[in-house]
Amino acid sequence: MKKNILLIHTGGTISMKMNETGAVLPNEKNPLLGVSEQLAKYANISEMEAFNLPSPHITPKEMLYLRNVLQQYASEHPIDGVVITHGTDTLEETAYFLDLTTKFDFPIVLTGAMRSSNELGADGVYNLVEAVRVACSEEARDKGVLVVMNDEIHQAFNITKTSTSSVNTFQSPQYGPIGLVTKKMVHIHQAPVKRRYVEVNSIEKRVALLKVYAGMERDLIEAILTLGYDGVVLEGLGQGNVPPDVAVGIQKLLDANIPVILVSRCFNGIAEGVYGYVGGGKSLENSGVIFANGINGQKARLKLLIGLNQESSPIDLKEFFN
Numbered sequence: 001m002k003k004n005i006l007l008i009h010t011g012g013t014i015s016m017k018m019n020e021t022g023a024v025l026p027n028e029k030n031p032l033l034g035v036s037e038q039l040a041k042y043a044n045i046s047e048m049e050a051f052n053l054p055s056p057h058i059t060p061k062e063m064l065y066l067r068n069v070l071q072q073y074a075s076e077h078p079i080d081g082v083v084i085t086h087g088t089d090t091l092e093e094t095a096y097f098l099d100l101t102t103k104f105d106f107p108i109v110l111t112g113a114m115r116s117s118n119e120l121g122a123d124g125v126y127n128l129v130e131a132v133r134v135a136c137s138e139e140a141r142d143k144g145v146l147v148v149m150n151d152e153i154h155q156a157f158n159i160t161k162t163s164t165s166s167v168n169t170f171q172s173p174q175y176g177p178i179g180l181v182t183k184k185m186v187h188i189h190q191a192p193v194k195r196r197y198v199e200v201n202s203i204e205k206r207v208a209l210l211k212v213y214a215g216m217e218r219d220l221i222e223a224i225l226t227l228g229y230d231g232v233v234l235e236g237l238g239q240g241n242v243p244p245d246v247a248v249g250i251q252k253l254l255d256a257n258i259p260v261i262l263v264s265r266c267f268n269g270i271a272e273g274v275y276g277y278v279g280g281g282k283s284l285e286n287s288g289v290i291f292a293n294g295i296n297g298q299k300a301r302l303k304l305l306i307g308l309n310q311e312s313s314p315i316d317l318k319e320f321f322n
């Protein structure tokens with residue numbers, strides 16, 4: 001029997017066309033709308049357009065809106081899986097946001113394209129067909145939010161965009177893809193990383209993300225205080241270290257009860273408190289900096305934002321990030 005799949009479009013290159021000057025732009029009418037007819041042989045598709053935005057225009061508010069659309073739809077209709085088309089620039093962020101804030105057992109699959117709909121070798125409809133096949137698959141149930149592009153299945157937790165233009169852009173640096181899509185089957189070969197569900201109903205707080213570099217000074221860190229941010233994620237050096245002057249700025253934030261989360265600017269490996277020199281990760285940890293376990297900066301930022309929005313039942317951030 002055919003599965004019931006909800007297909008939600010949000011925009012991105014998969015929904016764009018290139019004009020005669022070579023500019024890739026959203027169209028008034030999303031060229032993907034109506035694609036459900038081509039997908040009918042795989043599933044019963046209900047199609048909706050949540051918005052039609054380039055993904056750099058998407059904010060946590062749109063992510064929360066998507067979560068709410070999903071919850072509403074699932075409470076009113078029988079549903080076996082969801083596919084969301086999305087721009088690739090921030091796709092990993094929306095995927096991770098939904099991973100943290102939903103707890104359905106059916107698959108939620110995000111996909112996109114690196115080439116617009118009228119370019120030679122456009123990858124959009126191909127990726128979409130594969131995403132629908134994964135969303136229909138029994139194997140993909142209970143695996144959290146997934147990203148399907150270029151014949152691979154990845155977990156939201158680990159995936160990141162690694163190339164500006166290649167169709168092979170999405171990679172999971174720590175663990176690799178958790179599965180493959182071939183012409184004939186959907187195959188998941190790795191157990192997913194354990195998920196954590198958080199109930200979130202509003203996104204009001206402000207969290208910044210700063211990259212640490214050699215010779216960085218404390219003024220940018222102190223600006224977090226003066227600009228009124230509620231928290232900051234730092235992409236530290238190596239295993240999670242910062243220059244000495246940055247450590248002075250961090251102490252000021254901690255003294256003002258502003259949470260400071262540390263990830264590594266290396267895209268492989270896990271940041272942890274090892275070094276005891278001034279600005280070393282061990283010293284930072286001792287002063288109250290929290291290490292984010294194996295997620296990248298943009299995802300740690302969303303996690304902190306979600307954590308800080310638990311106002312009715314405040315969350316222990318240290319425990320949350322561990």
Ligand SMILES: NC(=O)C[C@H](N)C(=O)O
Nearest residue numbers: 012013054055087088089
């Ligand atoms: N390939 C893409 O989808 C990139 C585009 N700039 C977007 O994220 O909307």
